[in-house]
Amino acid sequence: MRDLTEANLTEAVLQKLSNTKDPRLKEVMSSLIQCLHTFIREVEPTQDEWFDAIQFLTEVGQKCTDKRQEFILMSDTLGASMLIDAINNRKVEGTTESSVLGPYYRESAPELASGQSISMTKEGETIQVSGHVSDQKHVPIKGAILDVWQTAPNGLYDVQDTKQPDMNLRGKFRTDTKGRYLFHTVKPASYPIPTDGPVGKMLSGLSWHPNRPAHIHFIVSAKGFKPVTTQLFIDGDPYLESDAVFAVKDSLVAKIVSREGASSKDTASNNVSPVHNDIHYDFRLEAAQ
Amino acid sequence: MRDLTEANLTEAVLQKLSNTKDPRLKEVMSSLIQCLHTFIREVEPTQDEWFDAIQFLTEVGQKCTDKRQEFILMSDTLGASMLIDAINNRKVEGTTESSVLGPYYRESAPELASGQSISMTKEGETIQVSGHVSDQKHVPIKGAILDVWQTAPNGLYDVQDTKQPDMNLRGKFRTDTKGRYLFHTVKPASYPIPTDGPVGKMLSGLSWHPNRPAHIHFIVSAKGFKPVTTQLFIDGDPYLESDAVFAVKDSLVAKIVSREGASSKDTASNNVSPVHNDIHYDFRLEAAQ
Numbered sequence: 001m002r003d004l005t006e007a008n009l010t011e012a013v014l015q016k017l018s019n020t021k022d023p024r025l026k027e028v029m030s031s032l033i034q035c036l037h038t039f040i041r042e043v044e045p046t047q048d049e050w051f052d053a054i055q056f057l058t059e060v061g062q063k064c065t066d067k068r069q070e071f072i073l074m075s076d077t078l079g080a081s082m083l084i085d086a087i088n089n090r091k092v093e094g095t096t097e098s099s100v101l102g103p104y105y106r107e108s109a110p111e112l113a114s115g116q117s118i119s120m121t122k123e124g125e126t127i128q129v130s131g132h133v134s135d136q137k138h139v140p141i142k143g144a145i146l147d148v149w150q151t152a153p154n155g156l157y158d159v160q161d162t163k164q165p166d167m168n169l170r171g172k173f174r175t176d177t178k179g180r181y182l183f184h185t186v187k188p189a190s191y192p193i194p195t196d197g198p199v200g201k202m203l204s205g206l207s208w209h210p211n212r213p214a215h216i217h218f219i220v221s222a223k224g225f226k227p228v229t230t231q232l233f234i235d236g237d238p239y240l241e242s243d244a245v246f247a248v249k250d251s252l253v254a255k256i257v258s259r260e261g262a263s264s265k266d267t268a269s270n271n272v273s274p275v276h277n278d279i280h281y282d283f284r285l286e287a288a289q
Numbered sequence: 290m291r292d293l294t295e296a297n298l299t300e301a302v303l304q305k306l307s308n309t310k311d312p313r314l315k316e317v318m319s320s321l322i323q324c325l326h327t328f329i330r331e332v333e334p335t336q337d338e339w340f341d342a343i344q345f346l347t348e349v350g351q352k353c354t355d356k357r358q359e360f361i362l363m364s365d366t367l368g369a370s371m372l373i374d375a376i377n378n379r380k381v382e383g384t385t386e387s388s389v390l391g392p393y394y395r396e397s398a399p400e401l402a403s404g405q406s407i408s409m410t411k412e413g414e415t416i417q418v419s420g421h422v423s424d425q426k427h428v429p430i431k432g433a434i435l436d437v438w439q440t441a442p443n444g445l446y447d448v449q450d451t452k453q454p455d456m457n458l459r460g461k462f463r464t465d466t467k468g469r470y471l472f473h474t475v476k477p478a479s480y481p482i483p484t485d486g487p488v489g490k491m492l493s494g495l496s497w498h499p500n501r502p503a504h505i506h507f508i509v510s511a512k513g514f515k516p517v518t519t520q521l522f523i524d525g526d527p528y529l530e531s532d533a534v535f536a537v538k539d540s541l542v543a544k545i546v547s548r549e550g551a552s553s554k555d556t557a558s559n560n561v562s563p564v565h566n567d568i569h570y571d572f573r574l575e576a577a578q
Contacts, residue, residue, distance in 0.1 A: 002530055003539045006375040012535065013368035019496040028338075029495065031331040033367055039324040040372050043317050047390075050373050054360045061350010061360075071343045071350075078322055079302035083329050084339050086295040101336075206318065207308040241291055246301065250292045 010037040056198055063197040067159045069103040073199040076100060076245035077208070089228075094136050095286040099231040099247045102217065104157040109147060109170035117184035118171040121164070124153035124186030127256060127277040129232075132179045133220060134284055140179025141285065144222035147172050148183065150215070155191025175222075187256070187277065188214040190239050203244070210244050213237035218283070225285035232281055254279045299326040345487055352486040356448045358392040362488040365389060365534035366497070378517075383425045384575045388520040388536045391506065393446040398436060398459035406473035407460040410453070413442035413475030416545060416566040418521075421468045422509055423573055429468025430574065433511035436461050437472065439504070444480025464511075476545070476566065477503040479528050492533070499533050502526035507572070514574035521570055543568045 001012050013033050020026045045053065063070040075081045081100045089098040112118065117126070133144040149170040151157050158168045175181045192210040194200060203210050214234040221227035233240060233248055235255045240248050257278045290301050302322050309315045334342065352359040364370045370389045378387040401407065406415070422433040438459040440446050447457040464470045481499040483489065492499050503523040510516035522529060522537055524544045529537050546567045 001535070002532070002537045004371065004375075004535050006372065006379070009368055009372050009375065009535060016497055017495070020494075021496060022494065025494055028332050028334075031328050035324040035328040035331075036367060036369055037372055038327075039320050040369060040376070042320040042324075044376050045317070045373055047373065047377055049317075050364070050370075054358065054364065057346065057360050058350050058353045058358070061347050062353065064347045064351065069343065069347070071346050075339070075343065078325060079298055080325055080329060081339075082293065083295065083298050083326055084334055084336065086293075086298065087329070087333050088336055090295070205309075205311065205314055206306070207310060208305055243291070246290070246293050246298060248291045 010034070013037075056202075059198040068194065068197075070197050070199055072103040073193055073197070074202070076102070076247075077193070077199060077203060077210075079246050082246045085229075092136060092286045094284060096220070096228050096230055096283045097249045097251050098228050099249065099252060100245060101219075101229050102231075102245075104159060105149060105217065105219075106159070106167070106170060108167075109149060109172050110167060112171040112173060112183065114173060114176065114180075114182050115184065116171070116173075117186075118148060118150075118169050119152075119184070119186045120168045121152075125277060126184060127187055127279055128182070128184050129216070129279045129281070130180070130182040131280050131282045133175045133181060133222065134179050134282065135225065135287060136284055138284075140175070140177075141222045141225065142175060142177050142179060144175040144179065144181075144220060144225075144283075144285070145172055146175075146181050146183075146283075147219040147221070148185075149217045150185065150188040151191055153186055153189050155189040160194075185216065188216055188234065190214045190237050193244055208244065209239075209242065211239045211242075212244055213239035213248060215247075220283045220285065222285060224288055226288050228283065228285060230283075232279065254281050299323070302326070345491075348487040357483065357486075359486050359488055361392040362482055362486070363491070365391070365536075366482070366488060366492060366499075368535050371535045374518075381425060381575045383573060385509070385517050385519055385572045386538045386540050387517055388538065388541060389534060390508075390518050391520075391534075393448060394438060394506065394508075395448070395456070395459060397456075398438065398461050399456060401460040401462060401472065403462060403465065403469075403471050404473065405460070406475075407437060407439075407458050408441075408473070408475045409457045410441070414566060415473060416476055416568055417471065417473050418505070418568045418570070419469070419471040420570045420572065422464045422470060422511065423468050423571065424514065424576060425573055427573075429464070429466075430511045430514065431464060431466050431468060433464040433468070433470075433509060433514075433572075433574070434461055435464075435470050435472075435572075436508040436510070437474070438506045439474065439477040440480055442475055442478050444478040449483075474505065477505055477523065479503045479526050482533055497533065498528075498531065500528045500531075501533055502528035502537060504536075509572045509574065511574055513577055515577050517572065517574060519572075521568065543570050 004012050017026050060070045133141045158164045173181050173183050190213050195210050214237050215231040219229045232254045235253050293301050349359045422430045447453040462470050462472050479502050484499050503526050504520040508518050521543045524542050
């Protein structure tokens with residue numbers, strides 16, 4: 001393994017994997033090395049271009065904090081996250097389609113009573129979100145958990161916005177005996193992914209806009225079923241056709257239906273203003289094997 | 290561009306490049322997206338594996354400082370740096386072969402008089418390095434600059450070792466009217482690349498050793514010629530056959546020839562101890578076009 005040339009270098013690097021014990025690591029690294037070398041051979045980067053790429057990746061890493069994951073943004077905007085999502089969620093017909101988790105999920109959202117609002121402020125247009133969680137055959141699932149999070153009407157998640165209370169617009173809800181869930185929130189806004197870092201510069205160089213259509217994130221889980229990580233998109237949003245992270249699926253687009261007045265239940269707790277807007281969406285889970 | 294699936298997602302991401310103005314960026318990103326998606330389709334990473342990869346890249350970025358470039362280590366150990374070096378230095382027969390720059394180059398090394406030592410301490414076995422810089426037809430090049438750097442006998446560069454004086458074992462030398470150069474140094478040591486970061490963990494997982502054979506780095510440049518970035522390796526080193534960064538070329542392996550006594554010139558300046566070891570190496574540069 002010496003005197004390597006353009007012709008035999010890739011093979012020499014791959015041959016070193018014969019020392020590697022973990023079979024999965026071996027498989028992953030073999031593909032990585034081949035794809036990396038193919039990229040280099042196709043593009044023939046100059047030394048300066050390669051150093052620019054090294055600098056770019058370094059900046060991506062250094063932009064990450066416990067509240068910001070710039071490599072996830074990069075993965076999302078290059079379609080990698082949605083491809084992995086698709087591969088890991090080859091769906092049984094009739095179950096809810098998945099979408100990306102995104103970088104703003106927090107595990108520790110509070111569990112709230114059915115009907116409560118996840119909005120801790122009065123800002124924004126209130127909407128009621130309700131529906132059923134059932135299995136593929138429409139049999140309701142009792143005690144399913146819906147872990148919900150979204151942006152405020154300013155397009156920012158709590159972790160991005162010091163003016164929002166901690167855990168604003170996050171909550172966990174449980175379905176009742178009939179598989180029903182119900183919660184209140186405010187209308188989410190379409191928003192640009194953060195553009196003040198290297199991924200923002202990349203998008204700008206590519207002339208790709210950074211916007212995501214308005215959406216509400218969900219992880220829906222229940223004992224005996226495969227959990228689904230997904231997003232509900234708001235019908236009519238101008239970015240449905242050009243989501244910066246490729247996440248929109250037709251089956252995940254939900255209509256806001258306006259209605260007059262409000263039930264007493266809607267306004268009972270948590271400073272919820274009278275409800276005039278409804279989203280109804282049913283989730284269907286695939287049985288775990 | 291909505292309702293994308295495993296089948297049509299890659300094509301949809303690529304289609305967005307029709308918006309991109311810079312033709313080189315378009316070419317690079319097109320290849321990058323295809324190679325990235327090919328890697329994902331081949332490996333089918335789980336969500337957890339992908340998150341581990343994101344975490345790994347984040348750690349690589351966060352390990353970088355102004356004195357440590359972990360992404361260059363990654364590029365070096367996966368053979369990417371030497372492949373780019375090979376592509377960018379398709380050589381005219383008879384000129385000096387190139388090798389990687391490595392992460393420890395510093396632009397501002399002091400210019401020293403011919404014969405001086407780059408070692409600011411008395412540690413290590415002194416060697417004299419001399420030879421000619423000429424063109425392809427062996428015509429000497431006057432005023433060529435040799436920018437030289439290497440580790441101390443402990444295997445560390447000045448920037449890695451607070452006990453070494455700043456700019457220890459770095460210097461620039463100029464050829465005389467006959468194209469001759471001469472300097473003193475101490476015998477370089479083979480050394481492990483830094484293993485206390487994520488790339489070290491990667492090598493350990495792969496069961497790849499981190500060692501590089503002993504070498505002296507050079508950038509040799511002259512007006513009217515293409516500069517060459519290269520390394521001289523010391524014959525007999527145990528890691529010549531398994532350099533962790535794939536950089537060894539037969540034509541760059543130099544013998545240390547021992548001789549008795551020392552000329553008065555060798556000991557004249559800079560606390561140089563009597564010389565008993567010689568490296569003779571001639572560099573040949575390709576004319577710039």
